[in-house]
Amino acid sequence: MGVAGCGKSSVGTALAEQLGVRFVEGDRYHSPENVAKMSAGVPLTDGDRLHWLASLQGEIRDSVQRGEGIVVACSALKRRYRDLLREGAPGLRFAHLDGTRELIAARMDARVGHYMPLSLLDSQFAALEALQPDEPGIVLDIGEEVPQLVGRIAPPA
Template sequence: MGVSGCGKSTVGQALAEHHGVPFAEGDQFHPAANVAKMSAGMPLDDDDRAGWLLALQARIREARQQGTGLVVSCSALKRRYRDLLRAGDPALRFAHLSGPKELIAARMAARVDHYMPTSLLDSQFRDLEPLQPDEAGITLDIESPPAVLVERINRSK
């Protein structure tokens, strides 16, 4: 979890490969209207995110029921979003990839073919509710290399 550009996809893919489980890229679950809105520089609101989060919850529930394991990249910016995702699997754990806005903005600016403009980063940081002490998960500094972040996630179980 984390704001756009923090490395969720990179770390998520590496974690999924390490465990030999499927990887679900949360961005691929957004309906076209959400992508169009973000591409136009407009932040999503809770109503925009509702269907997207329910689609991710369904994918998480499916993996739990099949016992296949799954790694999902998803911003999960607010506690209520994470609660909704956890309804798909109460054992769901989160890895919050956290870092300075300047570093994340630079990463976003360097991306090619991504619909999320850097101008929306402030709105993402405004919406971000870090993991609470009662939430299963870990907060990680994105200044560490992805392999180190995967190792720390694995040790946090």
């Protein structure tokens, strides 16, 4: 979890590979309307996100019911979003990829072909609610390299 540009896809892909489980890129579950809105620099509302989060919750629930592991890259910026995702799997854990606005802005500026414009970064930070003590998860500094972050999420046996 985390704001746009924090490395969710890179870390999630590497984590899923290490664990031998399926990786789900949450951005691919946004409706065309949501993508158009974000591409135009308009922040999504809670209502805009509801169907998207429900779709991801379904993917998580289905994986759990099949007895399969899953790693999902999803901003999950607010507690209520994470609560909704946890309804699909009560034991769901979150890895919050945290970093400075400056570092994340530089990463967003350097990436090619993504619909999320840098102009929405401040709205992402404004919406972000930190993991609460009763939420299973870990907060990680994105100044570390991907292999170190993956190792902190799932230490090698």
